[in-house]
Amino acid sequence: MIQHMIGFLGAGNMAEALIRGLIETNKCGGSSLLASDINEIRLAHMSKTYGISTQPGNLALTEAAEVLLLAVKPQQVAEVLGEIRSGLDPQRHTLISIAAGIPTAFIEQQAQCPLKVVRVMPNTPARLKAGAAAFCLGQYAGEAEILLTHLLFETVGIVVQVKESLLNAVTALSGSGPAYIFKLCEMMTAAGLKMGLPADVADDLARQTILGAARMLTETGKSAEELRQAVTSPGGTTQAALEYLGNSDFEQVFQAALLAARDRAQSLMPIVKKGNGK
Ligand SMILES: NC(=O)c1ccc[n+]([C@@H]2O[C@H](COP(=O)([O-])OP(=O)(O)OC[C@H]3O[C@@H](n4cnc5c(N)ncnc54)[C@H](OP(=O)(O)O)[C@@H]3O)[C@@H](O)[C@H]2O)c1
Structure with missing residues (x-):
């Protein structure tokens, strides 16, 4: 207590x-x-x-x-x-x-x-x-x-x-982070729709997939990389999607997005007058 x-x-x-x-x-x-x-x-x-x-x-x-x-x-x-x-x-x-x-x-x-x-x-x-x-x-x-x-x-x-000095990076990663996952959910649902799935089915599957993956990340004790490799069979469907992502500038764009969030957090901070000893 x-x-x-x-x-x-x-x-x-x-x-x-x-x-x-x-x-x-x-x-x-x-x-x-x-x-x-x-x-x-x-x-x-x-x-x-x-x-x-x-x-x-x-x-x-x-x-x-x-x-x-x-x-x-x-x-x-x-x-x-x-x-x-x-x-x-x-x-x-x-x-x-x-x-x-x-x-x-x-x-x-x-x-x-x-x-x-x-x-x-x-x-x-x-x-x-x-x-x-x-x-x-x-x-x-x-x-x-x-x-x-x-x-x-x-x-x-x-x-x-x-x-x-790292709290703005935290803001960019975990503070704003839930929104990135919500965006991912929207994009997975939209891709499902494009492939012909009914909207409610695509939405249910995307949400539950994110929940299931999040639980595997927090409950299995395995790293994200290990979990990804375990579901990526050579020549399989997951590999096809990941290869496509790997051949694009997805990773750099994602990093740049987080840097933009960090820099915005920095620019919004009030100016602290000098002489406070910090
Ligand atoms: N929500 C999040 O996920 C999250 C995440 C990270 C950090 N934060 C931080 O947490 C803080 C609170 O966020 P929140 O989402 O809880 O905001 P919130 O729901 O708007 O709560 C702030 C409360 O303070 C009241 N308030 C306004 N002026 C006040 C005053 N002079 N004296 C006493 N109370 C006053 C507001 O009343 P009125 O609504 O009538 O103005 C409101 O009830 C923010 O600084 C935010 O940056 C929030």
Whole structure:
């Protein structure tokens, strides 16, 4: 059980995924979870569904919690940090941000105190406890915050630590990654249609194939390469398709697409004023 009071600044989709994960895995009871949000309907939903306490404002929540889970949209981060600044106590608080693209140095600068900050990049399958999250530490965070981040985010999937300079690559790979698989599903379905399969049949087969392949990747302990080779008989149908892909620039295009995502993440980051020591 996590002993701290955890306060969610923003009670949207990702906050809900985490709250559900924490409660369903018995890591926290509803009484040690708090949420604040500008949307009262959202707060009523969270309170009714998960039995958590809600707070009228972000500052009140900050004063009541020890771990602050910053879960508003990136463009709302500066405003929320401004609201809670006077209530922040670096001895008492740890702030874990899931806001995409907001550097730890920006948060530390806005906090105006040596706050322990963790920056996490989760992804949407966290809603099904199949998430992939990566995190990095701010300059004042240490071992206790690593442990805490693992405890919190392992309730909704896997968690890895990376250097902050690699978080935009994580955003490109696992943050945006589910969309690539959805696109693959659309393309497989479209190809099935082109070959004459009924739309619903092509859609069912594509979805289930992706699910089956994903389970083989996570449940057999074999590498993607081993699994691919095992289903590719010499001179067979799979080999014909893979050879066609191999003879195209598919792999370079795919790599370039991920680099474009990483570069976009980089360009969206707020500029951190110099002199923060990072
Ligand atoms: N969803 C994902 O898969 C995913 C993946 C990786 C990272 N993230 C990050 O997670 C964060 C949250 O994403 P989300 O999808 O959960 O967003 P969301 O569903 O829009 O949740 C954000 C919540 O914060 C509320 N809010 C807005 N301004 C606020 C304020 N000043 N104080 C308190 N609450 C406020 C919003 O209310 P209104 O709706 O009324 O504005 C909304 O209920 C984002 O920074 C995003 O980058 C999300």
